Amino acid sequence: MYTASDLRKGLRLKIDNEPYVIVEFNFVKPGKGQALYRTKLKNMINGNQFERTFRSVDNFEPADLREKKMQYLYKEGDKFCFMDNENYEQVYLTEDQVGDAVNFLLDNIEVEILLFEDRPIGISLPNFVELFVTEAEPWAKGDTVSGATKPVKVQTGYTILVPTFVSEGEKIRIDTRTGEYLTRVKG
Amino acid sequence: MRDEQFYLARKSGNLRLRAVLISSIRRFFEKHLFLEVETPLCIPAPAPEEHIEAIPSEDWFLQTSPELYMKRLMAAGYPRIFQICKCFRANERGNRHLPEFTMLEWYVAQFDYHQLMDQCETLLIDAFQSAKQMQSIAQLPSEIHFCSPWHRITVADAFMQYAPVSLEEALEKNRFDEILVEYVEPHLGKDRPLFLYDYPRSMAALAKLKEDRPDIAERFELYIGGIEIANGFSELTDPVSQRRRFEEALAFRAGENRAKYPMPEPFLAALENLPPCAGIALGIDRLIMILTGTSTIDDVVAFPPEWL
Numbered sequence: 001m002y003t004a005s006d007l008r009k010g011l012r013l014k015i016d017n018e019p020y021v022i023v024e025f026n027f028v029k030p031g032k033g034q035a036l037y038r039t040k041l042k043n044m045i046n047g048n049q050f051e052r053t054f055r056s057v058d059n060f061e062p063a064d065l066r067e068k069k070m071q072y073l074y075k076e077g078d079k080f081c082f083m084d085n086e087n088y089e090q091v092y093l094t095e096d097q098v099g100d101a102v103n104f105l106l107d108n109i110e111v112e113i114l115l116f117e118d119r120p121i122g123i124s125l126p127n128f129v130e131l132f133v134t135e136a137e138p139w140a141k142g143d144t145v146s147g148a149t150k151p152v153k154v155q156t157g158y159t160i161l162v163p164t165f166v167s168e169g170e171k172i173r174i175d176t177r178t179g180e181y182l183t184r185v186k187g
Numbered sequence: 188m189r190d191e192q193f194y195l196a197r198k199s200g201n202l203r204l205r206a207v208l209i210s211s212i213r214r215f216f217e218k219h220l221f222l223e224v225e226t227p228l229c230i231p232a233p234a235p236e237e238h239i240e241a242i243p244s245e246d247w248f249l250q251t252s253p254e255l256y257m258k259r260l261m262a263a264g265y266p267r268i269f270q271i272c273k274c275f276r277a278n279e280r281g282n283r284h285l286p287e288f289t290m291l292e293w294y295v296a297q298f299d300y301h302q303l304m305d306q307c308e309t310l311l312i313d314a315f316q317s318a319k320q321m322q323s324i325a326q327l328p329s330e331i332h333f334c335s336p337w338h339r340i341t342v343a344d345a346f347m348q349y350a351p352v353s354l355e356e357a358l359e360k361n362r363f364d365e366i367l368v369e370y371v372e373p374h375l376g377k378d379r380p381l382f383l384y385d386y387p388r389s390m391a392a393l394a395k396l397k398e399d400r401p402d403i404a405e406r407f408e409l410y411i412g413g414i415e416i417a418n419g420f421s422e423l424t425d426p427v428s429q430r431r432r433f434e435e436a437l438a439f440r441a442g443e444n445r446a447k448y449p450m451p452e453p454f455l456a457a458l459e460n461l462p463p464c465a466g467i468a469l470g471i472d473r474l475i476m477i478l479t480g481t482s483t484i485d486d487v488v489a490f491p492p493e494w495l
Contacts, residue, residue, distance in 0.1 A: 028281060029238070031415055032390055032391065147198075163190075
C-alpha cells in the first residue's frame with residue numbers, strides 16, 4: 001500500500017480495478033491547515049484523465065504492472081509494432097499508448113513493454129536515455145554562464161532545449177519523465 | 188563546464204533580487220525603530236499546532252516558527268522586534284513549499300491585527316519599490332496593482348462569494364481546507380493584494396478571539412496572485428485560554444497519531460506578562476516568487492533539497 005506521502009508524478013495506482021498514472025502532482029497546504037495532495041490521474045488503458053485531491057490519511061493500492069523486453073519493429077498507420085523476443089509474437093500499441101515515448105524511440109531498439117494483467121498497455125522507458133545531437137546551431141563563444149538555452153534536434157527527431165554550449169555530434173542525457181535535458185555525456 | 192554552474196547561473200537574477208528585497212526589508216524595520224533579534228533554531232518544544240509537523244533534532248526539534256521565543260521577548264518588554272530566519276517543517280514539499288524556508292516575522296506591542304495589516308501593506312509597497320529599481324529583473328505581475336489600499340475580506344464573505352458551500356457548512360463537513368484551496372484561494376489577490384481575515388476559532392491556536400464573537404479569531408492572511416504570503420494575528424495574551432487551546436491541539440495530534448510535542452511551559456509562564464500585541468509571519472521565498480513571476484519556489488533559492 002502507498003500512503004499520501006508516496007504520491008508523486010509518475011506513480012502508478014490501481015483505482016476501481018484499472019491502472020492509473022499520476023500525470024500532475026501538487027502538494028498544497030494552507031499555512032495552518034492540513035496537507036492536501038492534488039493530482040491529475042490518467043487511466044493507463046483508455047487515456048482518460050481526471051483530477052482528485054487526497055488527504056494525508058488516504059491509502060492507495062499499487063497497480064499490478066510488469067514489464068517485458070520487446071523489440072520495436074516499425075510503425076504501421078497509427079499502430080506501433082513490437083516483437084516479443086522469446087516467442088516472436090507481435091504486439092501493437094496505439095499512438096496514445098506510446099505517448100511521449102515516441103520522442104525516444106529508435107528503430108530496432110529493445111524497449112520494455114508494460115503489461116497490466118498480461119495486456120500490453122504502454123512502453124516503460126528508463127528514466128534517463130542518452131541520444132546524439134544531430135542538429136544544432138554552433139556555440140557563440142563567451143556565452144558560457146548566461147544560462148541561455150537553444151533548441152537542438154536529437155536522433156529521434158525530437159527537439160529539445162539545451163544550454164548553448166552543447167554542440168552537434170555530442171551525446172546528451174535526457175529525463176524521459178519531463179522530456180528535459182540533464183547533462184552532456186562524455187564518449 | 189559543469190551543469191550545476193549552468194543551473195545556478197540561470198538563477199542569478201532571482202538571487203540578486205532576493206538580496207535586494209531582504210536588505211530593503213531590514214532598512215524598513217530599522218527606520219521604524221525595530222530591534223532585529225535572533226532566537227534559537229533548535230528548541231525543546233514547538234508550538235502545539237494541529238497540522239504543522241516539526242523535524243526532530245536529537246531530543247529536540249528544529250523550529251517550525253520563531254513565534255514562542257519572540258513572544259517571550261515581547262513579554263520581557265521589547266516592544267518592536269523582527270527576525271529573518273530559517274524555519275523547518277516536515278513533509279512539506281511542493282511548488283510553493285520547501286521543508287527549509289525563510290521566514291520574516293515581526294511583532295508590535297499595542298497593535299491589533301488591522302493595524303498590523305496596514306503596516307504589512309506599507310512595508311511591502313516599500314519593498315516592491317526597491318525591487319522595481321532593478322528593472323531588468325523584477326517582473327511585477329502587470330495585472331496586479333500594488334498601490335494602497337489593498338483589499339480586505341472576511342473568511343465568511345470569501346466563502347459566500349467564491350465557494351459552493353458556506354463557511355459553516357465547510358467546517359461542519361471538515362472540508363474547510365479543501366474548499367479554501369480549491370475554490371477560494373485562486374481568486375484572492377488577483378488584481379490587488381488581499382487580506383483574508385476573521386478566521387474560525389479552530390484555525391488559530393495562538394490568536395486572540397474577537398470579544399463580541401468568541402467563535403472567530405482575529406487572524407489574517409495576505410494573498411497576492413492567489414498565493415498565501417503571510418499570516419498574522421492579534422496575539423492571545425491569556426495564559427489560561429492559551430493552555431486550553433494547546434491542550435486541544437495536542438489532543439487532536441494524539442488522536443491522529445502524530446508526533447508528541449511537550450507543552451511549552453516557559454512560554455505559557457511568560458504569557459502572564461505579554462502586553463496586547465500583534466505579530467505576523469511572512470514567507471520570503473514566496474514573496475520573491477511573486478516578484479520574479481516564477482511558479483516554482485525552486486527558482487528563488489540557490490539549492491532546493493533535491494540538489495544537495
